[in-house]
Amino acid sequence: MKKKVLYIEDEQFLARIVKETLELKGYEVLHKKDGGRLIDLLQSFSPDICVLDVMLPNIDGYTLGSTIRNIYPQLPVIFLTAKTQTSDILKGFSSGGTDYLKKPFSMEELMVRIENQLKLAAPKEDASIETQEEVALGKYLFSPGRYELQIKGTIIKLSSRESEILSILCKHANKTTDRKKLLYAVWGDDSFFNSRNLDVYIRKLRDYLSQDDGITIITLKGKGYHFTVPGI
Amino acid sequence: MKKKVLYIEDEQFLARIVKETLELKGYEVLHKKDGGRLIDLLQSFSPDICVLDVMLPNIDGYTLGSTIRNIYPQLPVIFLTAKTQTSDILKGFSSGGTDYLKKPFSMEELMVRIENQLKLAAPKEDASIETQEEVALGKYLFSPGRYELQIKGTIIKLSSRESEILSILCKHANKTTDRKKLLYAVWGDDSFFNSRNLDVYIRKLRDYLSQDDGITIITLKGKGYHFTVPGI
DNA sequence: GGGAATTAAGGTTAATTAAGGTTAATGAAT
DNA sequence: ATTCATTAACCTTAATTAACCTTAATTCCC
Numbered sequence: 001m002k003k004k005v006l007y008i009e010d011e012q013f014l015a016r017i018v019k020e021t022l023e024l025k026g027y028e029v030l031h032k033k034d035g036g037r038l039i040d041l042l043q044s045f046s047p048d049i050c051v052l053d054v055m056l057p058n059i060d061g062y063t064l065g066s067t068i069r070n071i072y073p074q075l076p077v078i079f080l081t082a083k084t085q086t087s088d089i090l091k092g093f094s095s096g097g098t099d100y101l102k103k104p105f106s107m108e109e110l111m112v113r114i115e116n117q118l119k120l121a122a123p124k125e126d127a128s129i130e131t132q133e134e135v136a137l138g139k140y141l142f143s144p145g146r147y148e149l150q151i152k153g154t155i156i157k158l159s160s161r162e163s164e165i166l167s168i169l170c171k172h173a174n175k176t177t178d179r180k181k182l183l184y185a186v187w188g189d190d191s192f193f194n195s196r197n198l199d200v201y202i203r204k205l206r207d208y209l210s211q212d213d214g215i216t217i218i219t220l221k222g223k224g225y226h227f228t229v230p231g232i
Numbered sequence: 233m234k235k236k237v238l239y240i241e242d243e244q245f246l247a248r249i250v251k252e253t254l255e256l257k258g259y260e261v262l263h264k265k266d267g268g269r270l271i272d273l274l275q276s277f278s279p280d281i282c283v284l285d286v287m288l289p290n291i292d293g294y295t296l297g298s299t300i301r302n303i304y305p306q307l308p309v310i311f312l313t314a315k316t317q318t319s320d321i322l323k324g325f326s327s328g329g330t331d332y333l334k335k336p337f338s339m340e341e342l343m344v345r346i347e348n349q350l351k352l353a354a355p356k357e358d359a360s361i362e363t364q365e366e367v368a369l370g371k372y373l374f375s376p377g378r379y380e381l382q383i384k385g386t387i388i389k390l391s392s393r394e395s396e397i398l399s400i401l402c403k404h405a406n407k408t409t410d411r412k413k414l415l416y417a418v419w420g421d422d423s424f425f426n427s428r429n430l431d432v433y434i435r436k437l438r439d440y441l442s443q444d445d446g447i448t449i450i451t452l453k454g455k456g457y458h459f460t461v462p463g464i
Numbered sequence: 465g466g467g468a469a470t471t472a473a474g475g476t477t478a479a480t481t482a483a484g485g486t487t488a489a490t491g492a493a494t
Numbered sequence: 495a496t497t498c499a500t501t502a503a504c505c506t507t508a509a510t511t512a513a514c515c516t517t518a519a520t521t522c523c524c
Binding site (some may be wrong): 096159160161162194196197219222 | 507508509510511512517518519
Binding site (some may be wrong): 273329391393394425426428432433451453454 | 497499500501502507508509520
């Protein structure tokens with residue numbers, strides 16, 4: 001998926017070069033000469049990053065930056081400007097900028113700073129499965145955050161318990177998940193009833209996951225489950 | 233808790249100024265003249281950010297940067313250098329730098345860039361609604377202060393309760409909002425009646441937000457709601 | 465030692481109960 | 495006189511409990 005850059009710049013000549021260079025690098029670029037109807041633009045275009053000139057007709061770049069930061073707390077914003085006074089730079093960062101590049105700059109520097117900002121804004125890797133975006137399970141796509149299991153475009157809605165248990169199994173994909181630990185993780189105890197209860201959920205999950213026979217939840221009696229998933 | 237800066241710089245005079253300025257700003261600074269025993273340093277000092285001069289005796293800054301990036305994928309690294317060639321900058325970013333500052337620089341700029349890197353590295357905070365007058369919710373724009381939800385130019389007026397509940401959901405966007413806490417936050421108790429009452433409001437909000445199917449309020453029975461919003 | 469009896473562990477399906485959803489009616493506050 | 499908030503009555507669905515079934519592992523006996 002192409003990353004989208006919203007680029008606001010009034011100098012036509014520079015704008016053209018930047019836009020073309022970005023497009024050559026594989027970005028989708030929306031260039032505007034001023035910040036009019038910014039909020040609409042953000043919503044319809046939904047950029048991954050904004051590159052703003054500071055000296056603009058009508059509304060200046062800093063104001064636009066603040067607006068963006070206000071509405072999209074996480075969206076990277078790079079300011080471009082000939083203003084080189086320290087106070088301008090400070091203003092840039094306090095207006096929600098995540099980087100500040102002084103004109104004149106080389107195209108390469110802009111490119112690498114854009115890449116860098118996108119990398120920094122990307123979801124942090126070290127997060128546990130709770131915050132994890134999506135996991136590929138064979139032909140399925142599991143989105144713990146959305147409580148969904150997707151296969152060939154059809155979406156299976158999971159309940160919170162189902163999703164919770166599947167998440168735990170995923171954490172031990174192709175290894176064994178201890179039954180007792182699973183029970184404790186989900187219910188906080190390993191009573192007889194919850195043990196039956198777990199059986200019920202395992203059956204449901206097996207059922208949901210039956211469309212890919214590379215995926216199996218193997219029972220290891222007295223131990224737990226071995227969740228086999230191809231290609232993890 | 234003081235943020236810790238690991239600062240590697242061989243120019244004694246500059247180093248002293250930077251160190252003192254940082255300390256004045258409330259940072260804990262460990263200054264070294266070279267990158268010897270870097271790995272030990274990182275582990276014992278466990279800095280929140282590294283500031284590296286590039287031109288160093290023995291091992292150069294880029295090499296140190298790469299080492300850091302390998303071991304600590306998320307740790308911010310700012311390069312400081314008189315090298316101003318584009319190729320040097322590219323090298324800085326490809327060596328795991330998260331920012332690059334050309335010498336000579338103003339202390340203020342260094343300070344603000346350090347702050348900025350720390351902010352970017354910080355675990356993504358939920359947009360604290362209090363300070364925002366507007367939040368983008370997918371195709372919608374929510375203005376808690378005005379009790380308005382806007383979509384494609386049309387304005388949906390929210391009642392105070394509706395707005396209040398939506399604000400709370402926004403605070404936990406893409407995470408789960410505890411039902412009990414929600415009830416307490418809004419009504420101060422979790423009586424049966426208010427619980428039904430909450431259901432009523434959730435239904436209304438689902439209805440208002442139904443025009444963007446990236447937005448969902450998922451019920452987690454026994455827990456609460458998971459408000460999913462794209463791009464937050 | 466090899467195969468039937470025993471038993472513990474888990475599986476299946478259905479019933480129950482608890483949590484929440486929906487819609488409409490009532491009550492409070494402008 | 496409306497608009498918003500609450501209460502009410504009834505509906506739907508997830509989670510749990512229950513009853514009964516199957517399978518793997520021991521044990522027992524010859």
